[in-house]
Amino acid sequence: MDVYQIELEAQSQIRSQLLIDTAVKNLGQTTRPQQQAEQQQQLDDCNIADLEADVAQQQLEDSESEEDDNEDEDIDAEEDEALPEVSFDANSDFNLHFFDTPEDSSTQGAYSEAGSLDSEPEEQQFDLEQQQLNSTAAAAAATVGIAQELQHCLSAIEADPLQLLQCDSYYGANNTATTAIVASATAAAAAGATGSVAVATAATAAHLSCTPLSNGGGALYAISSVHQFGPSGYHYGVTSCEGCKVSSACNYLSLQFNSNIYFSQGFFRRSIQKQIEYRCLRDGKCLVIRLNRNRCQYCRFKKCLSAGMSRDCKYLQHLI
Amino acid sequence: MDVYQIELEAQSQIRSQLLIDTAVKNLGQTTRPQQQAEQQQQLDDCNIADLEADVAQQQLEDSESEEDDNEDEDIDAEEDEALPEVSFDANSDFNLHFFDTPEDSSTQGAYSEAGSLDSEPEEQQFDLEQQQLNSTAAAAAATVGIAQELQHCLSAIEADPLQLLQCDSYYGANNTATTAIVASATAAAAAGATGSVAVATAATAAHLSCTPLSNGGGALYAISSVHQFGPSGYHYGVTSCEGCKVSSACNYLSLQFNSNIYFSQGFFRRSIQKQIEYRCLRDGKCLVIRLNRNRCQYCRFKKCLSAGMSRDCKYLQHLI
DNA sequence: CAATCAGGTCACAAGGTCAC
């Protein structure tokens, strides 16, 4: 019980942090917010799209879709015919045919091969993005205020809270100033894990630089308060400082495969290298969080994909 | 039972921390507090809601969402309908329903399965989210202030608390204040198994280094007071020195499943894999020590849980 | 050259196996 509650609390904090950050950004900058807004919108759009589709049929799916979603949706898609844009339906049987095995005709859509795997997810993303763009455009047309951004943020968060987690807010945390508040809460609860774990608040202008945790697992790293730049917004799908973004955020944060959240390079690398097909023993909707990331490989890999992990992401972060 | 108490304590502490943090923020900022307050409220609400809901039907479900306890509670939920605030009473029959068995319709809410556990909460969350969305939308229309953001955040959090889970608070825990209680509880329970086995209390500055017991069974290890560094807090579910934590505590302590105390991997693994329900032939208060560890499975498993053993502890403590 | 990241390596732990 404790764990969950704690986690919940932590999550709530994180979310609040995100919101705060967004609000602050909006207040502070008009231009920057756009980026964030866009990103958020994308997130939101994705979420919204998912939600709508889900609402049409099953909202549960939506929730899944929010997180990591594509795969989950895929699964759902099978049963339902209403699934809109998402192409993932193939995996209805909850088998991830990341790579098409000849025999699996049903899953062909999903992943034909390791290589294809990369490409397909991207395609999906594109679709989502387009949708997002449309929705965002509409939203923009309607109103282009902070409110929207916030809403986007919220929806995004709601959609897939984990995705928003960033090194900073999530792992980050050595900042004395920022950490102070969060740290106390987190520290109280978490205390010892890393000791430095904390969530930076946007309010504190100090931004967190990223330094790897010596004993951290996988690609998990913590952020120490080195740089004093303010958070620059969303970069590569995560909220990070400009410095980190520019100066090899991927490196410092170990954002290999374009994700630093509960996804280790090892797992994703092995998955795509060996073209391993995972199977979910349950419904393919396992909640994948850091704590239980090793319980279901299928769902974990799905989450990785939904998070945008791709073997082709190298050097692409800059371009975003 | 120990587990529960400990957890409760931890939770209470965490909550207090949150409250404090909130208060601090409020003092410092007027806007920020709202979020936290909301978040906290959410958290509180969740707990309260859980309790109430449980009381109304089965408290177990709620409790489970909180943590591992879920299972225990689930069991209880079945028979009892009167569980008051403490959801733990359920164990009166001394059956540990750590995992929902399909046949238990009453506990369905909790965990349909180890895996399902994750997914189901999400569904609930989704419903909440929808509600939230509605509420949020209305709120947005009404006003587009920070308040809204906060509300959104809150709703989001409410929607899927589990998604946001973090593990810091749980394993973390170097806090002297917090550990004090927990440590004492654990120590009391664990006590003498190996003679050298002990739980460092925050009060005692001396920290315990970890050395394997030559004659220990399975993964049983004891902690000997070798290092004189202060206790760094809870690591892997037990109070250990920083050195042990850092230098592959899992290795040295054979802390498989997050416990080095009279718990073999085999027993705990089987218990969680097969979701075995144990029953105590006595009062559920059997003294479990190394020597007689096989006398009562129920009490042994309970002790394992109380010691913080978890299927997800590997490599995870650092990550928080 | 510096910065970055894909990929290899291997200690370590989760989980299976089977004599007892």
Next chain:
DNA sequence: GTGACCTTGTGACCTGATTG
């Protein structure tokens, strides 16, 4: 059913290729 042993997967660390 237990737990010692073994296999398999994980991820922290390292190396080298690639980019600018």
